[in-house]
Amino acid sequence: MEQTHEILKQQLSALSQRYPDLGNRLAETAQKLKTAGTPAAKTLVDELIAYSQDFSNIQKTLLGQGQPTASQATSVQQLENLLPNLKPAPTHQKTHQQALQILERVLSLTHNEQKDFPPLQTAQNQARELQTAISQQTNQLHSGAEALATGNHPLVALVNLVEKQDSLDDNQWAILEEQITSAFGKSLGVAISRVKINFTVKTTVVSAVTAPKPPIPDIVILDEPQGSRGPELIIVPSIDVTKLPPTIDGKNIFFGNAPLVGKTQEKATLSNINLKILVHLQGLGDRTFAAREYAGTRGQGRRLEAFQINIDPAIAGLSLRYMAHIAAIGDTPLTPEGELVGERGKNRQIEGLAIELIGPQAPNYKVFYTAHIQNKGDVPVCTNGEYCGTKGQGLRIEGMKIWIEAK
Numbered sequence: 477m478e479q480t481h482e483i484l485k486q487q488l489s490a491l492s493q494r495y496p497d498l499g500n501r502l503a504e505t506a507q508k509l510k511t512a513g514t515p516a517a518k519t520l521v522d523e524l525i526a527y528s529q530d531f532s533n534i535q536k537t538l539l540g541q542g543q544p545t546a547s548q549a550t551s552v553q554q555l556e557n558l559l560p561n562l563k564p565a566p567t568h569q570k571t572h573q574q575a576l577q578i579l580e581r582v583l584s585l586t587h588n589e590q591k592d593f594p595p596l597q598t599a600q601n602q603a604r605e606l607q608t609a610i611s612q613q614t615n616q617l618h619s620g621a622e623a624l625a626t627g628n629h630p631l632v633a634l635v636n637l638v639e640k641q642d643s644l645d646d647n648q649w650a651i652l653e654e655q656i657t658s659a660f661g662k663s664l665g666v667a668i669s670r671v672k673i674n675f676t677v678k679t680t681v682v683s684a685v686t687a688p689k690p691p692i693p694d695i696v697i698l699d700e701p702q703g704s705r706g707p708e709l710i711i712v713p714s715i716d717v718t719k720l721p722p723t724i725d726g727k728n729i730f731f732g733n734a735p736l737v738g739k740t741q742e743k744a745t746l747s748n749i750n751l752k753i754l755v756h757l758q759g760l761g762d763r764t765f766a767a768r769e770y771a772g773t774r775g776q777g778r779r780l781e782a783f784q785i786n787i788d789p790a791i792a793g794l795s796l797r798y799m800a801h802i803a804a805i806g807d808t809p810l811t812p813e814g815e816l817v818g819e820r821g822k823n824r825q826i827e828g829l830a831i832e833l834i835g836p837q838a839p840n841y842k843v844f845y846t847a848h849i850q851n852k853g854d855v856p857v858c859t860n861g862e863y864c865g866t867k868g869q870g871l872r873i874e875g876m877k878i879w880i881e882a883k
Contacts, residue, residue, distance in 0.1 A: 480541060481562050487534055488559070491527070491552045498523060531555075538562075540573070568617035572610050575621035579603045579610075581635045581675065588672045595664035596673065599634055606631075630659035637668050638675065642775035645851075649777050669759070669776060749787065749841065749880035756782040756820050772875020774848055779825035779872040782818025787880070793837035796880075801828035801867055825872035828865020830858070833880070840883055847876040 501520055508514040534555055538546035543558045582603040587593035610618045623629040633655035641649070653665040667673050751767035758778040765771040772780055785798060797810045800817045803825045810832075811817040818826055833843050846857045847864050850871040858864040865873055 480537070481559060484534060484537060484559060484562075487530065488552055488556050491530060491534075492556075494523075494527060495552065498527060542569075568621075571617060571625045572613075572621045575610055575618070575624035576607060578624045578632060578635060579607045581639075582631050583607075584676050585634075585638065585673055586676045587667060588674060593664075593667065595661045595667070599631060599660050599664065603631055630655045634660070634664075637665070638673050641668065641671075644777070646777045671776075749791070749882070750789065751878060751880065752786040752788040753876075753878055754784040754816075755780055755876070756816075756818065758823075758825075767879040768877060770848075770875055770877050772848060772873075774874060776874075777850075778874060780818075780874060780876065781822070781824060781826065782816050782820055783826070783829075783876070784814065784816045785831070785878065786814050791837065793835045794833065794841060795835045795838075796831060796833050796843060798829060798831040800826045801863075801865060802826055803870070803872075826865075827869070827871060827873060828863055828867060829873070829876070830861050830863045831878065832861035841880050842883055843878070843880050845876060845878045847873045849873055 502524070505514075505516045505520060509516070531552070535546045535549060538549075538555065538558055541562050543561060546555065546558055549555050549558070583600055585596060585600070587596055606620045606624070610621045620629070624632060633652045637644075637649070637652040637656060644652070653669070656665045656668070664673070749767065753765045753767070753769070753771050754762055755765070755771045756762050757772060758781060760773075760778065763771070771783075772778075783798075783800070785796060787794060787796065795813045797812050798817060799808050799810050801807050802818060805824065808817055817829075818824075829845070829847065831843050831845050833841055842859055844857050844859050845864055846855060848854050849865060850873075852866075852871065855864060864876075865871075
């Protein structure tokens with residue numbers, strides 16, 4: 477505790493030395509903006525952001541040391557006044573804080589299509605009960621809090637499966653899904669695998685049990701303190717905005733950039749070579765895509781089991797053929813355009829493929845293709861019969877992209 481007190485004291489002293497000069501420069505900038513429209517210098521903006529972040533970090537440290545009023549502090553002086561009150565936190569309090577943080581994550585989950593999705597409601601009701609029990613038990617360690625903090629609780633599995641699904645391998649996914657199914661039913665795991673369960677809030681609570689979240693002064697408003705009210709300068713630090721998963725017919729599934737049905741295929745190139753690409757995906761069945769569209773999934777651990785390609789509409793004198801390397805079978809023969817290569821319902825993954833053009837017009841065109849491979853990601857583009865994928869490594873193809881261009 478003494479070490480924490482000394483560190484906080486030094487940090488607050490450093491802030492105290494920075495804000496007078498920063499305030500003067502800020503006032504000058506506000507005046508220049510008002511009179512001549514001169515924007516704030518980037519160096520000043522960066523210093524403001526750094527100052528705000530340092531202030532917020534000290535608030536969080538004080539909250540973690542049992543000072544809930546730190547969340548209402550708006551000045552360095554107010555934070556300095558809290559230093560004499562520092563007391564050692566109970567040994568179990570950190571565990572309770574970690575558990576409450578996980579429960580907040582559970583309560584921030586939502587179903588994209590069903591507001592009242594019963595399996596998710598069951599999990600969240602359990603989270604609320606634990607939240608109340610842990611918050612009320614201040615004298616000793618709550619057993620549920622310990623299970624949450626150590627990761628031995630199905631609610632932790634729920635958070636991890638939603639939050640880390642893109643980085644999980646098949647075995648990790650299966651273990652988490654089994655825990656969720658056992659505790660809350662199979663449909664919740666299915667909804668997560670179809671990317672229908674997401675977090676509504678990315679930030680988490682890290683404060684003490686009864687402490688509110690600290691306001692983070694990341695937005696600084698400059699205004700003239702005297703005279704008539706002038707225009708305000710609002711300096712907002714850059715933030716990362718999490719991209720929502722791409723949608724198909726309003727449903728969040730990681731497919732290509734176009735709906736599967738009801739969409740006119742865009743021209744792939746100036747030569748109007750359009751393709752109709754059918755893929756059979758594990759757990760999803762047949763899906764159809766156009767040239768240059770990503771046909772498959774990413775980060776869901778779903779294997780590509782079969783595919784079929786057509787030039788659509790057909791071009792006189794131009795056709796194509798293709799082959800695949802299938803797990804436990806090996807290379808297939810070259811398959812003519814319009815025929816399925818691979819197998820439906822046999823649980824065998826495609827691990828590589830090759831495509832080539834044939835016919836009198838073939839010398840005038842080139843076919844290009846790439847694939848997304850397990851543990852490797854998107855591989856370099858191949859062309860005209862080159863093999864794209866792996867052999868003998870047990871790595872599935874999860875999706876592919878194909879197009880034809882005139883030479």
